[in-house]
Amino acid sequence: MQEEEKYQKLKDIIQIYLPEDVSVSDIDPSSNFVTELNINSANLVDIILDVEDAFDIRLENDDMDQMQTVQDALRIIDGKLNQ
Numbered sequence: 001m002q003e004e005e006k007y008q009k010l011k012d013i014i015q016i017y018l019p020e021d022v023s024v025s026d027i028d029p030s031s032n033f034v035t036e037l038n039i040n041s042a043n044l045v046d047i048i049l050d051v052e053d054a055f056d057i058r059l060e061n062d063d064m065d066q067m068q069t070v071q072d073a074l075r076i077i078d079g080k081l082n083q
Helices: 004-019 043-054 061-066 070-081
Strands: none
Touching: 004 043, 004 070, 043 070, 061 070
């Protein structure tokens, strides 16, 4: 899977959980899930579960703790896909 495909797939997942005051155009690799995209912790858990399903990977608690930005998520997904 190409990097752009992974990024788009992740954006599609994140978009579902964006609050009304945040646009999908606000999502970029450096976006912080909580502070910039206003995603609450409950929705962040939902994103993680959706990522696991979409990419057929398992994320550990340590991975979740490191997932602060969209780029962090992509890096972790890459790491899991390459295991």
